[in-house]
Amino acid sequence: MPVYQLNNEIVFPPPHLAEEEGLLAVGGDLSIDRLLLAYSMGIFPWYDEGDPILWWSPAPRMIIRPEEFAPSKSLQRSLKKGLFHFSMDTAFEEVIHRCAKIPRTGQENTWITTDMIDAYIALHHAGYAHSVETWVGDKLVGGLYGLSLGSCFFGESMFSLQTDASKAAFSILARTLASWDFTLIDCQLHNPHLESLGAYTVPREVFTAQLNAGLHATTRMGPWTAMFQHTVAE
Structure with a gap:
């Protein structure tokens, strides 16, 4: 599965498209609106300092x-x-x-x-x-x-x-x-x-x-x- 590159638009790909380990998308921002959308879809950010923002939706959960x-x-x-x-x-x-x-x-x-x-x-x-x-x-x-x-x-x-x-x-x-x-x-x-x-x-x-x-x-x-x-x- 491809890892999706996010831009300024506050959207996410469907969570079931995440890679096997759960990585779904990269980029975007940590604005309130984006975070609320992410959690409502079962997606969360998880990344190291200095790296781009990584968005995850692992399965099983x-x-x-x-x-x-x-x-x-x-x-x-x-x-x-x-x-x-x-x-x-x-x-x-x-x-x-x-x-x-x-x-x-x-x-x-x-x-x-x-x-x-x-x-x-x-x-x-x-x-x-x-x-x-x-x-x-x-x-x-x-x-x-x-x-x-x-x-x-x-x-x-x-x-x-x-x-x-x-x-x-x-x-x-x-x-x-x-x-x-x-x-x-x-x-x-x-x-x-x-x-x-x-x-x-x-x-x-x-x-x-x-x-x-x-x-x-x-x-x-x-x-x-x-x-x-x-x-x-x-």
Whole structure:
């Protein structure tokens, strides 16, 4: 399959035309409109600093439905200790910068480039991108961020400075999204950490059907801070 060269027009080729490893297109920009179109089609950017923007739509796709999430016994024990407390959308910029800087096995450079950081901060200010923060006292020890459209959440990255801090953030995310009637968390690519949280892979046609169904729901715009606090209080 050819890799499509994007220009200034905000369009993408059909995702099923992606190469075997998932690469679909190159070029374009990281404007809010282009990113929203990309995610609504199951496409996301992923590239190294200094390289052209690469757009991916892998198959199979790793997902989890929020209501299916079941924390492991060890995570349940960790949560019951009451060491952590949580928030949403109170430290988005710190979370994304932490995600960019955290060392990762097998990765020399971060794919969360300067332009990506700026783009997702813009999405956050526009009400589409959100973060979950894990705190010990007043110290941010873990978290994650992603994008919300309809009843779908597209996870981007997470970080942890303390055992179980990112897993706890994911647990809070899944529990909260389930209570808000979200139907899909897109985890994008397979990795063992996400698999340990209950994520699994599905064929492209299954992912696309769930994505399209979820996009019919009204997008819950941010910030989610007060909505999360209200949900926790219920």
